[in-house]
Amino acid sequence: MTTAAVPACRACGAALRDTFVDLGLSPVSNAFIPADRARTGEMFYPLHAQVCRACWLVQLEDVERAENLFPDDYVYFSSYSTSWLEHARRYVTAVSARFGLGPHSQVVEVASNDGYLLQYFVQAGVPCLGVEPTANTARAAREKGVPTREAFFGVATARQLLAEGCQADLLLGNNVLAHVPDINDFVGGMAVLLKPEGVITLEFPHLLRLMEGNQFDTIYHEHFSYLSLIALLPVFDRAGLRVFDVETLPTHGGSLRLYACHRPASHADTGAAGALVAREEAAGLRRVETYAAFDAKVRETKRALVEFLITQTRAGRRIAAYGAAAKGNTLLNYCGIRADFIDYVVDRNPVKQGMLLPGTRIPVLAPERIAETRPDYLLILPWNIKDEIIGQMAFIREWGGKFVVPIPRPEVIA
Incomplete structure (x- = not known):
């Protein structure tokens, strides 16, 4: 039986032994799935951040070559x-x-x-x-x-x-x-x-x-x-x-x-x-x-978001998401949130429209779909631009729709 090698810090070369947060296995966040490949598999990699005690750089292990993470058909504009x-x-x-x-x-x-x-x-x-x-x-x-x-x-x-x-x-x-x-x-x-x-x-x-x-x-x-x-x-x-x-x-x-x-x-x-x-x-x-204390905070946020989604879907309420962002893919995959909770996600980027989110396989549609289906809740995945998104989507309030911001804890904005 062989022992796995201890990874080295990418900055100073010291051994990495301390976990910052372990988010389990996840696909590459911008590796969107074309609809015609919906029945094919995809790779999941460890998403385990560690901290170097020598220089204090927090980092992931290399799991994929940079050329494959940033391909010629990159979806982020x-x-x-x-x-x-x-x-x-x-x-x-x-x-x-x-x-x-x-x-x-x-x-x-x-x-x-x-x-x-x-x-x-x-x-x-x-x-x-x-x-x-x-x-x-x-x-x-x-x-x-x-x-x-x-x-x-x-x-x-x-x-x-x-x-x-x-x-x-x-x-x-x-x-x-x-x-x-x-x-x-x-x-x-x-x-x-x-x-x-x-x-x-x-x-x-x-x-x-x-x-x-x-x-x-x-x-x-x-x-x-x-x-x-x-x-x-x-x-x-x-x-x-x-x-x-x-x-x-x-x-x-x-x-x-x-x-x-x-x-x-x-x-x-x-x-x-x-x-x-x-x-x-x-x-x-x-x-x-x-x-080391950060990991416990992350787990509690996961539980709170999943509990909210379970409660709302059991009550018959429909939930869509806004923004096919990389951070959203980390959140959805870590929390195990798939199309049984989120009907679809909308995004302004036409390159992403018609694709499926990596891992969760939630479909990405144009923003116009919101007005057509009138969801009860709109989960804002790129929460860092929530004000911009709430301004664009303010019309959901016409039918009583509400916004949900997941980070740092789930918050409903009427």
Whole structure:
């Protein structure tokens, strides 16, 4: 009998022995099933997050190659969220003013998706380049006039771009840092591509807010890491980079925006990073007991949601869901919620319409189906944009329909 090898931390290489949360087996969250393959099987993988006692990075084991998690027919398009587009537009305005970006500058976005953000730099006349591994979203970006290179980003890609004469005044990545299996290679690539006085900005969900808000559904296989500043500072230091500012954002349930530069660059430290590290330490993010307590909170939310759905379906009430989001697929699969509870899910993205959710096989339909079937409850799966969705779907109140937000605990909104 052989003993399974102990996994190693993807950042520092230390042995991983401590569980953060174990969500059982789950399919890849964006591996939607075409309707004509409804009778075929699919792969389920462990969804087990662990914490490193050496550097405090929370992470999943690699269960699938990144190329298979982010295929050429990737179904996530950033531009289908109106609120996310507005967030991107405000960012472009603010960062351009702060760092004096203009026609003389070079902006590079890593994981630029469908050009949702860089389109605003194009409109402002600022030269830019997107680096995006998925072919269909890259094609959509080019249709917006956004130059896009199809590639996974790391040291090798950065060196190739540098050899071609591309070097960044602003190098940004929104909601990508958690998606990279080799975080040292990714951050190291940013150091290669950045000009001596250039600036990096990275946005990502904050682990502390995930824990405070019980946001376990943001754990899925495409997210390799769950990030605190405590865990990230050593990664940046190894790459010769310095975090000189950090902002807290409301996006995705609570995110951070880091500002980094080369260690000798002239950008002044605002003190915000040190203050945030102190806050994380006060919350217990350097104590393994803090992480171990999270699993019990997750189980209680699962029980509460399942109890609510059982009660309503036994009473004859019909339930639909809004948003075929990756986080929703984690929630539904972990809770064992399938078409016996949820009739269907609607989504604005036509690429997802007509597909089946991975694992649960709940059908994805166009939003117009809500008015046709008049469900009693609409379960909002992408709860991070619940205000946008409630505004779009306010008409369900005409027949007494109500909204349900599942995280941090099930809440009914009339």
